[in-house]
Amino acid sequence: xxxxxxxxxxxxxxxxxxxxxxxxxxxxxxxxxxxxxxxxxxxxxxxxxxxxxxxxxxxxxxxxxxxxxxxxxxxxxxxxxxxxxxxxxxxxxxxxxxxxxxxxxxxxxxxxxxxxxxxxxxxxxxxxxxxxxxxxxxxxxxxxxxxxxxxxxxxxxxxxxxxxxxxxxxxxxxxxxxxxxxxxxxxxx
Amino acid sequence: xxxxxxxxxxxxxxxxxxxxxxxxxxxxxxxxxxxxxxxxxxxxxxxxxxxxxxxxxxxxxxxxxxxxxxxxxxxxxxxxxxxxxxxxxxxxxxxxxxxxxxxxxxxxxxxxxxxxxxxxxxxxxxxxxxxxxxxxxxxxxxxxxxxxxxxxxxxxxxxxxxxxxxxxxxxxxx
Numbered sequence: 097x098x099x100x101x102x103x104x105x106x107x108x109x110x111x112x113x114x115x116x117x118x119x120x121x122x123x124x125x126x127x128x129x130x131x132x133x134x135x136x137x138x139x140x141x142x143x144x145x146x147x148x149x150x151x152x153x154x155x156x157x158x159x160x161x162x163x164x165x166x167x168x169x170x171x172x173x174x175x176x177x178x179x180x181x182x183x184x185x186x187x188x189x190x191x192x193x194x195x196x197x198x199x200x201x202x203x204x205x206x207x208x209x210x211x212x213x214x215x216x217x218x219x220x221x222x223x224x225x226x227x228x229x230x231x232x233x234x235x236x237x238x239x240x241x242x243x244x245x246x247x248x249x250x251x252x253x254x255x256x257x258x259x260x261x262x263x264x265x266x267x268x269x270x271x272x273x274x275x276x277x278x279x280x281x282x283x284x285x
Numbered sequence: 286x287x288x289x290x291x292x293x294x295x296x297x298x299x300x301x302x303x304x305x306x307x308x309x310x311x312x313x314x315x316x317x318x319x320x321x322x323x324x325x326x327x328x329x330x331x332x333x334x335x336x337x338x339x340x341x342x343x344x345x346x347x348x349x350x351x352x353x354x355x356x357x358x359x360x361x362x363x364x365x366x367x368x369x370x371x372x373x374x375x376x377x378x379x380x381x382x383x384x385x386x387x388x389x390x391x392x393x394x395x396x397x398x399x400x401x402x403x404x405x406x407x408x409x410x411x412x413x414x415x416x417x418x419x420x421x422x423x424x425x426x427x428x429x430x431x432x433x434x435x436x437x438x439x440x441x442x443x444x445x446x447x448x449x450x451x452x453x454x455x456x457x458x459x
Contacts, residue, residue, distance in 0.1 A: 122412050125405065132401045182355040214342035214385050216359045239342075239386035249343075 144246035151260040152244040156209060158232035159221060164209060166260075173206045173283040174256045175276075178236075178247050180215045181223035186251045189269035190227040196276040197231040205258070206280055211236045213250050257283045327368040335364050335374050339381055339389050348391075 145152065151174065155165040177193060179186040193208065200206040210233030212220045217235065224233060236242050245254060248267065255264035264279045336349035341357050349357045349364075360381075367377045381389045393399045 118412075118415060125408055125412075129401055129405050180356065182359060214356060216363050219359055235384070238383060239388070243386070 142246070144248075145244075145254065145262055145265075147262050147265065149262045151256045151262070152241075154241045154244055156211060156232075156234045156236075156241065158234040159217075159224065160232070162232055164207075164232060164234075169207060169256075170260045171258055172204075173258055173280060174260075175206065175208045175280060176211060176245075176254045176256075177208065178211045178213050178242060178245070178250045178252045179233075180213045180250050181219040182215065183250045185269045187223075187227070189251060189271075190223075190229065192270050192273045192276055194227060194229050194231070195273045196280065197229075199277070200280060201231070205284060208232070210234070211241050213242050213247070214239060253279075255279050255283045327365050331368055332361055332365050335368075335377055336361050338378060338391065340391060342385060342389065 151166045151169070153166050155163060157163050179190070197208045200208075208231035210224075210229065210231060212233055212235050215235065220233075220235070223229075245252070251269050253264075253266040253270065254262060255266075257263045263283045266275075266279065270276050270279075333350040336357075339349045339360070341347045341349060341352040341354060342360075343354050343356050344352055347357075349360055364377055367380065372380070378390060387393060387399075393402050395403060
């Protein structure tokens with residue numbers, strides 16, 4: 097007479113499962129990461145501003161401490177010029193911009209804004225002084241404004257009409273004062 | 286007499302030793318103050334140590350220390366000026382990020398959601414470790430470990446062995 101196997105187990109423990117909080121945490125982490133990556137991709141893939149677009153919202157503090165924000169500029173034609181003191185082609189158009197500004201400033205319908213891109217402040221101020229620029233210019237802190245416009249280099253100039261619509265884009269320097277006059281007058285019409 | 290002379294010399298030596306120690310201390314303190322007030326000479330290596338961590342605003346993937354553009358040259362000058370003013374490496378890097386944006390550093394800044402990028406890798410490693418632990422515990426080969434076997438009485442094992450021996454040897458020729 098054979099015995100039954102004496103080592104037959106009586107009970108078997110159920111294998112442990114991953115805790116619910118661990119799964120939830122992992123999923124939340126993954127979701128957060130995906131959202132972050134997605135937001136970064138959307139931000140990077142946003143197209144550059146194009147003709148007809150409204151003025152991006154930005155704020156600029158000029159070297160003399162005045163603050164300018166896009167919201168306060170509506171109702172005027174706005175010329176935004178991206179420049180840097182290390183940029184040789186910017187120097188080519190600086191005098192022309194100043195001449196044009198001195199013509200349009202008295203009318204009060206136009207404002208020029210210089211956005212100093214990736215520059216050092218002492219050299220930027222020396223540049224302004226050298227060319228006698230009297231229109232407001234300020235540092236593009238954190239390159240936020242140039243990222244909004246998605247500029248490809250300096251100099252670049254954007255002109256918005258009084259309704260805040262982009263009516264002119266100039267990549268590279270203006271060759272003559274007449275070019276600036278034409279662009280601004282076009283925005284004033 | 287000799288004893289008297291010896292005892293009279295001891296205070297003089299003590300006074301001399303005390304004056305020497307105090308003078309030396311004063312010199313060391315003065316030297317330290319002068320050293321602290323003198324601006325530290327900043328070498329090109331110091332500048333390049335930081336410049337190599339920052340990227341040119343104009344060129345693609347070129348660090349400041351090797352970039353020949355005027356913009357980089359001015360940024361290196363700015364780094365030197367800040368080092369001479371006693372700024373730390375981290376303070377200078379933070380200044381550049383604030384002034385020129387996160388793209389000047391080669392890695393995403395550890396601020397806001399940027400932390401997520403740094404947290405995901407270690408968190409994933411930990412998560413994978415935990416997951417591996419649970420998966421391995423579920424493997425069939427390991428389930429036996431978790432079985433709650435009843436202890437087999439020693440006497441019963443003995444009986445089994447004797448029976449087994451008998452069964453093996455019963456057919457053997459004598």
